[in-house]
Amino acid sequence: MSGFMSSELIPMRWPSQWRDSSALQRLSNTHINCLLIEDSAPLRSVVEQAQKNGIRVIHGTSELPGIIVMRGVWPGARLSRASHPDTASSGPTGLPWVESNGWAVRLAATLNPKSTIWVDVTPKDPPESYPLCVADVAAFGGTWIISLDDQLAAGIERGDGASMETWKGLIESVEFFATHNYRSAYVGSAVVGVISSFSGDNQVLSWEVLKLLTRTTEQYRIIPIGSFSANSLSGLQAVLCPDSDPPGGDLRKALLDFVQAGGLLIMRSAWHGMPGTPANWDNPRYAGHVLGKGTIAVAKSKDTPDAYLIANDTVALVSHRFDLLRFWDAGSLNAYLSEAPDGKRAVAQLVFYAWEMNGATAAHGPENATVRVAGRYRTAQLLTFDKPPLALGQPDDHGIGMVVYDDSVELHLPPLSHYGAVELDV
Amino acid sequence: MNTYSRREALKTMGYAAVAAGAYWNAPSLLASPLASPAPTAPVAIGTCKTYDSAELLSTLDRMFDQLGGLKRIVNGKTVAIKINCTGSPAYRLGYLPLGDSHYTNPQVLTATVHLMGKAGAKRIRIVESPWSSAYPLEESLLQADWDPRQIASAASNVEFENTNFLGGGKRYVRLAVPFGGYLFPAYELNHSYSDCDAFVSLTKMKEHETTGFTASMKNCFGITPCSIYGGNAGVDEPNEDPKGGRGILHGGKRQPSKIALAELNPTSPRQDGYRVPRAVVDLIAARPVDLQIVDGVKSMAGGEGPWAPGVIAVQPGLIVAGTNPVVTDATCMRLMCLDPMADRGAHPFEHCDNMLLLAEQAGIGTRDSNRIEVIGARIQDVAFNFDEAQSKLGIPDRI
Numbered sequence: 001m002s003g004f005m006s007s008e009l010i011p012m013r014w015p016s017q018w019r020d021s022s023a024l025q026r027l028s029n030t031h032i033n034c035l036l037i038e039d040s041a042p043l044r045s046v047v048e049q050a051q052k053n054g055i056r057v058i059h060g061t062s063e064l065p066g067i068i069v070m071r072g073v074w075p076g077a078r079l080s081r082a083s084h085p086d087t088a089s090s091g092p093t094g095l096p097w098v099e100s101n102g103w104a105v106r107l108a109a110t111l112n113p114k115s116t117i118w119v120d121v122t123p124k125d126p127p128e129s130y131p132l133c134v135a136d137v138a139a140f141g142g143t144w145i146i147s148l149d150d151q152l153a154a155g156i157e158r159g160d161g162a163s164m165e166t167w168k169g170l171i172e173s174v175e176f177f178a179t180h181n182y183r184s185a186y187v188g189s190a191v192v193g194v195i196s197s198f199s200g201d202n203q204v205l206s207w208e209v210l211k212l213l214t215r216t217t218e219q220y221r222i223i224p225i226g227s228f229s230a231n232s233l234s235g236l237q238a239v240l241c242p243d244s245d246p247p248g249g250d251l252r253k254a255l256l257d258f259v260q261a262g263g264l265l266i267m268r269s270a271w272h273g274m275p276g277t278p279a280n281w282d283n284p285r286y287a288g289h290v291l292g293k294g295t296i297a298v299a300k301s302k303d304t305p306d307a308y309l310i311a312n313d314t315v316a317l318v319s320h321r322f323d324l325l326r327f328w329d330a331g332s333l334n335a336y337l338s339e340a341p342d343g344k345r346a347v348a349q350l351v352f353y354a355w356e357m358n359g360a361t362a363a364h365g366p367e368n369a370t371v372r373v374a375g376r377y378r379t380a381q382l383l384t385f386d387k388p389p390l391a392l393g394q395p396d397d398h399g400i401g402m403v404v405y406d407d408s409v410e411l412h413l414p415p416l417s418h419y420g421a422v423e424l425d426v
Numbered sequence: 427m428n429t430y431s432r433r434e435a436l437k438t439m440g441y442a443a444v445a446a447g448a449y450w451n452a453p454s455l456l457a458s459p460l461a462s463p464a465p466t467a468p469v470a471i472g473t474c475k476t477y478d479s480a481e482l483l484s485t486l487d488r489m490f491d492q493l494g495g496l497k498r499i500v501n502g503k504t505v506a507i508k509i510n511c512t513g514s515p516a517y518r519l520g521y522l523p524l525g526d527s528h529y530t531n532p533q534v535l536t537a538t539v540h541l542m543g544k545a546g547a548k549r550i551r552i553v554e555s556p557w558s559s560a561y562p563l564e565e566s567l568l569q570a571d572w573d574p575r576q577i578a579s580a581a582s583n584v585e586f587e588n589t590n591f592l593g594g595g596k597r598y599v600r601l602a603v604p605f606g607g608y609l610f611p612a613y614e615l616n617h618s619y620s621d622c623d624a625f626v627s628l629t630k631m632k633e634h635e636t637t638g639f640t641a642s643m644k645n646c647f648g649i650t651p652c653s654i655y656g657g658n659a660g661v662d663e664p665n666e667d668p669k670g671g672r673g674i675l676h677g678g679k680r681q682p683s684k685i686a687l688a689e690l691n692p693t694s695p696r697q698d699g700y701r702v703p704r705a706v707v708d709l710i711a712a713r714p715v716d717l718q719i720v721d722g723v724k725s726m727a728g729g730e731g732p733w734a735p736g737v738i739a740v741q742p743g744l745i746v747a748g749t750n751p752v753v754t755d756a757t758c759m760r761l762m763c764l765d766p767m768a769d770r771g772a773h774p775f776e777h778c779d780n781m782l783l784l785a786e787q788a789g790i791g792t793r794d795s796n797r798i799e800v801i802g803a804r805i806q807d808v809a810f811n812f813d814e815a816q817s818k819l820g821i822p823d824r825i
Contacts, residue, residue: 282594284560284666309667312561316561316562316565319564319565319568320565320568320569321568323568326569326571327516328516328517328518329516329517329518329732330516368518368520368521370518370521372571395521399520399521400521412521
């Protein structure tokens with residue numbers, strides 16, 4: 001791995017049918033600089049030529065120093081729902097079920113802060129969108145091991161027009177993230193922190209909570225118990241502890257201090273001798289305790305809770321008043337807001353899986369999404385894979401632009417495909 | 427109101443035809459004359475071009491005075507204001523705020539709350555059954571970009587309740603339909619609808635895919651809890667985590683949770699064009715609407731929400747208020763250049779029964795313009811043609 005920082009590698013799984021080393025020309029003028037390739041005789045000339053071209057060649061992903069390789073899911077929405085308000089919904093959220101990797105990438109990166117996260121997922125048949133897979137992983141700080149389905153690989157080999165267009169779109173999306181390295185320059189913004197061991201008996205529920213919290217577009221911080229520090233709670237409105245045992249020791253003290261100062265603590269299990277006094281509220285699933293300026297909410301039921309309810313109850317308990325991002329007509333999306341350490345710049349990355357309107361669902365982004373971003377920003381620029389950057393100023397004749405309020409900005413976005421990044425400056 | 431004769435007429439004339447599936451070809455079914463004319467009440471029409479608070483306050487204040495004063499309706503009373511938040515708060519018409527197209531406008535609500543406070547309302551509870559939610563109503567309003575704190579600070583003792591489920595009550599309340607009911611003899615509702623001394627429907631002036639038109643009457647369809655009448659309502663007990671719309675009232679594929687009384691006639695048509703107008707009339711009879719405020723300052727033409735095909739934003743610049751929901755809505759229809767006297771099959775009731783006709787026949791209020799006193803602006807001077815606006819500016823479906 002010498003010569004490359006692991007974070008600089010952009011890997012691609014080499015299609016086994018591309019046996020002629022001339023196929024490497026397809027990588028010229030791209031950012032792909034690492035090939036995962038079979039160690040077999042028919043591909044030996046490709047390997048040799050790739051190494052001559054300065055491309056890193058890897059024969060397996062089992063032991064790559066500085067890199068965590070995780071199995072992923074092919075991202076997208078299950079398109080089975082009509083959206084008229086009076087029709088039945090197929091999923092518990094009333095929205096299409098979305099497969100995505102972002103939450104898992106963030107968790108892996110948090111648990112392995114010195115590692116680069118690669119996601120290994122092969123295209124499902126037929127793959128709906130390669131750029132979506134690139135964005136689904138990269139927007140949350142990971143890198144997809146580029147992998148082509150056999151039909152596409154064959155089509156590119158033949159020079160087929162549609163396949164070349166798909167390849168071009170894929171390369172554009174890879175290039176975008178190679179040249180916009182938000183993960184190193186920005187830090188995730190958050191309203192709620194999720195504290196868990198994320199392992200053992202707590203793994204299933206805590207992972208599912210992260211997955212479903214992502215779907216609410218609530219901005220959260222992952223806080224592994226083992227790496228809790230004094231700064232872990234800074235800037236948060238609330239903390240969620242989904243583990244079966246309540247936090248103990250220094251963590252308990254830090255959480256009580258957080259509540260005393262006005263924070264909200266949401267717990268699955270109560271401490272013996274709950275501090276504070278019972279709160280006068282009427283919540284069907286949580287009992288409240290007032291402590292100092294804040295509140296502790298403890299689940300009433302001792303049964304194994306429903307992760308969907310935990311995620312959505314958390315959003316409601318925290319309140320939409322503190323939304324950092326709020327969406328209209330955005331369809332099924334995941335969103336990740338991060339800001340520069342000096343607080344003067346932020347970027348909202350939006351990954352769109354499906355759009356619903358007029359009883360139909362489509363596997364693309366929204367036509368006219370609106371995003372409210374909390375904060376006092378003055379300028380905004382929309383970046384996408386395939387179009388020049390668009391400065392969002394006063395709304396134009398089509399309504400596209402930015403409206404500035406005292407405490408937020410409202411971004412009226414043009415039609416989007418699967419990804420958009422809005423860079424904001426104060 | 428002669429409930430006995432109405433019920434008997436339906437029994438003898440209608441149910442047999444309904445059971446035989448002949449309803450949709452039998453226009454005379456609804457033509458049974460009332461023994462006495464349905465009541466009437468004055469309606470105030472105000473023109474208001476913006477949601478500027480000063481303009482709204484002066485317009486509404488004047489209109490309430492024209493109706494005899496807000497004091498006689500709310501002074502010393504607990505008031506429930508049913509707002510209209512149809513569909514998910516995550517849907518907009520283009521980039522417009524929801525209150526400029528299909529939701530009640532929050533500024534109209536704030537002004538109304540303020541004036542009610544000044545008129546001596548003891549307590550004001552904002553009620554709605556927001557889409558697919560059993561969370562506090564304020565949360566849905568925040569998602570729509572409203573500021574509940576601004577509304578709450580417009581008067582003393584202002585509170586919010588999500589009536590899509592049991593909410594803050596200990597039990598549901600059963601409100602009987604005084605004339606016996608078209609669809610159900612009684613409805614199980616959130617306690618807020620019996621707690622209030624005065625009930626207000628504060629809504630938007632719109633067309634509607636299912637009922638042709640929607641204003642103060644149709645707004646009351648949303649007082650039914652989806653925990654009992656929704657698509658995923660519990661069978662035996664209410665489902666206190668309701669999702670989706672009111673499938674039981676729309677399509678009638680199943681009966682509501684057993685806590686509620688079953689339908690009067692389970693063999694009646696299962697079409698929503700038959701069922702929804704009847705449910706609406708049942709509901710405004712079971713929970714009389716003491717004051718109606720219909721916001722037509724800004725609205726949309728072509729449907730009730732952004733999901734309806736071909737809808738567009740419009741600015742009629744109107745507000746209508748009254749004390750009889752049938753009379754008020756008939757006036758709204760005339761202001762929209764729609765005919766409240768139209769029968770099923772005629773525009774805008776091409777696919778549904780005319781709920782105003784049903785309400786008139788139930789003895790709730792008249793549609794007859796000759797019996798309606800209009801105060802303020804004249805209809806012919808300020809009417810806004812919704813159909814014409816849509817046909818001129820209609821946009822294609824977006825998928």
